[in-house]
Amino acid sequence: MSVNRKFKSEKRGVLGGPHEKKVNLASFENTCRHVFRVVRDGILLVDAKTGSVEESNPSLLRMLGLAKKDLMKIKIWKIGFLDGPLSSQAAFGRLKRGSQSCYEHLRILSKRGRRLDVDLECAFFRAGDVDVVQFNIRDVTERLRLETALREREERYGKIFNNSFLGIAIISLDLRISQINRTFSRITGYGEDDMKRLTLTDIAHPSHLSAIGKILRAAKSRANGDYHLESRYVGKRGNVIWTNTHVSAVCGTDGKPAYLQVIIEDISERKEMEARLTERNLRNIEREKTIQKLKDEFIFIAAHELRTPVTAIGWAMDLLDDCRAKRGIQEPDVMEAMDILRENTKRLSNLVTELLEVSRIEYGTFRVVPVRTSIAAVIDRALESVGSMVGEKSVTVRDTVLPKAVSDVFADPMRVYEVLTNLLTNAIKFNHVGGSVTVRVREGRNELHVSVEDTGCGIGTEEIPKLFHRFYRIENDAVKDVPGTGLGLFIAKQVIERMGGRIWADSEGRGKGSTFTFSLPKAK
Numbered sequence: 001m002s003v004n005r006k007f008k009s010e011k012r013g014v015l016g017g018p019h020e021k022k023v024n025l026a027s028f029e030n031t032c033r034h035v036f037r038v039v040r041d042g043i044l045l046v047d048a049k050t051g052s053v054e055e056s057n058p059s060l061l062r063m064l065g066l067a068k069k070d071l072m073k074i075k076i077w078k079i080g081f082l083d084g085p086l087s088s089q090a091a092f093g094r095l096k097r098g099s100q101s102c103y104e105h106l107r108i109l110s111k112r113g114r115r116l117d118v119d120l121e122c123a124f125f126r127a128g129d130v131d132v133v134q135f136n137i138r139d140v141t142e143r144l145r146l147e148t149a150l151r152e153r154e155e156r157y158g159k160i161f162n163n164s165f166l167g168i169a170i171i172s173l174d175l176r177i178s179q180i181n182r183t184f185s186r187i188t189g190y191g192e193d194d195m196k197r198l199t200l201t202d203i204a205h206p207s208h209l210s211a212i213g214k215i216l217r218a219a220k221s222r223a224n225g226d227y228h229l230e231s232r233y234v235g236k237r238g239n240v241i242w243t244n245t246h247v248s249a250v251c252g253t254d255g256k257p258a259y260l261q262v263i264i265e266d267i268s269e270r271k272e273m274e275a276r277l278t279e280r281n282l283r284n285i286e287r288e289k290t291i292q293k294l295k296d297e298f299i300f301i302a303a304h305e306l307r308t309p310v311t312a313i314g315w316a317m318d319l320l321d322d323c324r325a326k327r328g329i330q331e332p333d334v335m336e337a338m339d340i341l342r343e344n345t346k347r348l349s350n351l352v353t354e355l356l357e358v359s360r361i362e363y364g365t366f367r368v369v370p371v372r373t374s375i376a377a378v379i380d381r382a383l384e385s386v387g388s389m390v391g392e393k394s395v396t397v398r399d400t401v402l403p404k405a406v407s408d409v410f411a412d413p414m415r416v417y418e419v420l421t422n423l424l425t426n427a428i429k430f431n432h433v434g435g436s437v438t439v440r441v442r443e444g445r446n447e448l449h450v451s452v453e454d455t456g457c458g459i460g461t462e463e464i465p466k467l468f469h470r471f472y473r474i475e476n477d478a479v480k481d482v483p484g485t486g487l488g489l490f491i492a493k494q495v496i497e498r499m500g501g502r503i504w505a506d507s508e509g510r511g512k513g514s515t516f517t518f519s520l521p522k523a524k
Helices: 003-012 018-038 058-064 089-096 141-163 182-188 192-196 206-221 268-327 332-363 375-385 387-393 413-429 488-498
Strands: 042-047 053-056 102-109 115-127 130-139 167-171 177-180 226-234 240-251 257-266 371-373 396-399 409-411 436-443 447-454 502-506 514-521
Touching: 042 058, 058 130, 115 141, 167 182, 177 192, 182 192, 182 240, 182 257, 206 226, 206 240, 206 257, 240 268, 268 332, 332 488, 371 375, 371 413, 375 387, 375 396, 375 413, 375 436, 375 447, 387 413, 409 413, 409 514, 413 436, 413 447, 413 488, 413 514, 488 502, 488 514
Parallel strands: 396 436
Antiparallel strands: 042 053, 042 130, 102 115, 115 130, 167 177, 167 257, 226 240, 240 257, 371 409, 436 447, 447 514, 502 514
8 A cells, every 4th residue: 555545544434423434534634635745745655665666746856857757665765865964864864864855955855956045854754654754855956045145245246335434324214323344433533332332413414414314304304315525534443534425314124214314424534625716816817816906006007197297298299390391390310209208108108198098997986978979980080099000000981881881889989989999099009901891780589789890910719818908919920010008908998898798709719800899888
């Protein structure tokens, strides 16, 4: 009789009367059969005396990839997939004596060579006159894989956590610090046991206490928020530590914050360097201001002191010219000397005037008086003033202004005349012989644009931002002998901006000419 049949007959003598016994026994037997078939663990019934396999359930067959006929009546120690505890008849004998009944993490091979990790449990019972060993085999391969992956991930995170050059703290939702890494301890001076008795706000500098508390509460209440600020902490030794502090919530499986992660980077050295640089820069700025003030005072004084002798020289030149005319002196040398004196006196007078204008700008006494102004009339006046220069340089000047079509502007006519004269003078001086200068006027919505275009030496891209600085002159061999102070464009910029306009320059590069444009508000 097989173990299975003996097991069935043994069950028949358990219950009450004959009919009740049969009914209950049949029900019990059906239940046992159903459990045997559907249970996920593999089950193997072995004759304890002979070691022969008497029965196996479908789960075991699927697990091993075997047919039932491959197992039946084979000795348990000859099956091969239980090499460890049942590798021999002696090992089976020790098992029968109860020396061990549970094995964990055994390695077995399926028929197709797939390696499985299993837990094995043994149970002994008697079926009639036969001793039976029941082996329950549970496949724990996937569980062990997940446990291994989890352990490796925890080890990897642990290495990152402890070896990071950033300080990391894990904070519970009640805002208590539960764990810190070595860098956090090094930065703050507190050990992990110290920090477990504190909160992050306990070590915050008073000036940043409110901000740190605010971002901790914000991160706690939001599942997907990251918060960053530069903050200060007070170390265990009382030292002040500047840090970049980053706070974020780590969520659980329910998507809600489970704890907070705080990452700090020590930036104390950088902050100290920034403070030193700021202090040095402030000192440099003050020194530059002092130097600039002295320069402005010198320019102001020099311009005022020069004004009197320049006026006297001009008066003396007029007197000499009158005397020469009355006496009829026409010698070429004298005439040439008089022209040189007259030209240089004019240049010196222009320089003094420009220096005085710069001084007024710096001291805040420079004035503009905007009124309704005809830009066409101002352009005509400016063109007349440079007529002699046009003839000397053989430059063609084209005026595209249509007086009746151009709107009036709200500006100081004398100051606009000075700016336009300066731009025209430059366009002629820095042009080549036979070149051209074009004046254009363009209407905007609320402003008027006036441009002076030339075909002259052009301007390098890197030089354009410097054009309107004081005393700046273009570094170009073609124009190095052209006289000038480098103050005209600076004054022009101050004039135009004080009238509510703008001024700028454009050029395609050296030798390709340039365009200077200023805008002025339209008169309402």
